[in-house]
Structure formats: C-alpha cells, structure tokens
Amino acid sequence: MTRALAHRVKKSGRSGFTLIEILVVIVVIAILATLVAPNVFQHVGAAKSATAKSQIEMLGAALDAYRLDNGAYPTTEQGLNALWEKPTINPPANWRSPYLRKPVPNDPWGRAYLYLFPGQQNLNGYDLLSYGADGKVGGQGDDADILSWK
Numbered sequence: 001m002t003r004a005l006a007h008r009v010k011k012s013g014r015s016g017f018t019l020i021e022i023l024v025v026i027v028v029i030a031i032l033a034t035l036v037a038p039n040v041f042q043h044v045g046a047a048k049s050a051t052a053k054s055q056i057e058m059l060g061a062a063l064d065a066y067r068l069d070n071g072a073y074p075t076t077e078q079g080l081n082a083l084w085e086k087p088t089i090n091p092p093a094n095w096r097s098p099y100l101r102k103p104v105p106n107d108p109w110g111r112a113y114l115y116l117f118p119g120q121q122n123l124n125g126y127d128l129l130s131y132g133a134d135g136k137v138g139g140q141g142d143d144a145d146i147l148s149w150k
Contacts, residue, residue, distance in 0.1 A: 045133065045142035048108035052130045052146040055105055059083070059113065059128060060148055062099040069094045073117045073126050080104045080115045080128075107146075109133055121149050 062083045067073050070092035074082035077089050083099040086092075107113055107130035119127035128148035132139050139145065 048133070049142065049144070049146060051108045052132075055107070056113070056128055056130070056146060056148050058100075059104070063126060063128070065099050066095075069096050074115075076116050080113060109135065111135055119149075121147075 059080060063073055066083060071094075074080070074087065075090065078087040081087075081104055082095075084103050085098070086095045104113075109130070109132070111130070114129050114131070115126060116128075117126040119125055121127050126148070130146040131137060132143045132145055134143040136143070137145065
C-alpha cells in the first residue's frame with residue numbers, strides 16, 4: 001500500500017514549464033528575429049526587380065512571336081493584352097491563339113507594364129518597362145526603372 005501511495009503522489013505532481021522558462025524562450029526568439037529579419041527583408045526588393053526583369057524578357061519573347069505571325073508588334077493602343085486576346089482595334093489577320101500561357105501579369109509592385117510601339121528608345125521596335133517600387137520615372141535601388149532595352 002505504501003508503494004501505491006508513493007506512486008499516486010508522483011503522478012499528482014504537476015509537470016510543465018515555469019513562467020520564467022517560457023519568458024526566456026520568448027526573449028531568445030525575439031533576439032533571433034531581430035537578427036534574422038533585416039537580412040531577409042533586404043532581399044525582397046532585389047527579388048522583385050529580378051522578377052520584373054524576367055517578366056519583361058518573357059513578354060519580349062511573346063512580342064517577337066506575335067511579330068513573326070503578324071508582321072509587326074502590337075500597337076500601343078492594342079497593348080500587351082494583344083498577346084493574350086485577339087485585338088479588337090485593327091485586329092491582325094494572322095493572330096494565332098494566345099502568345100502567353102497566362103494573362104499578361106502586372107509588375108511585381110502591382111502596376112501594369114508600360115508598352116509603347118513604336119518605341120521612343122527603340123525606334124525600330126518597342127519599349128517595355130516598369131517604373132519600379134516608387135512608380136515614378138528614374139530612381140535608384142528598389143525604385144530604379146526596369147527597362148527592356150538595357
């Protein structure tokens with residue numbers, strides 16, 4: 001009987017973490033977060049710029065395929081949407097299904113890419129660009145323009 005009583009006393013003892021142990025863990029996590037977070041977030045801007053460059057290259061390949069089929073790039077009025085749906089403004093005779101697998105994406109900052117044909121920089125072709133994070137002409141770093149001709 002004494003064994004049973006001793007076993008019962010052991011079982012009824014509370015197990016778990018103390019408040020101090022939990023606070024220590026929270027402090028350690030907070031310290032790690034303050035050290036790691038800046039390193040992670042500084043690369044977000046560079047990733048968005050790289051995505052914009054990649055999308056401009058993809059759209060450029062689709063524009064070239066469009067030109068091969070139709071003899072010219074879509075006009076500024078027809079826009080990049082001519083790569084996904086047959087234009088209703090001066091529809092080309094040789095338009096062949098979508099030139100993209102998905103609808104034309106916005107840039108990584110949520111704005112439409114600027115498309116001009118004929119281009120102001122590329123007089124024999126098109127200009128395709130994103131104004132970067134700030135949405136304004138020029139800028140440096142994350143705000144720098146992403147241009148198809150550079």
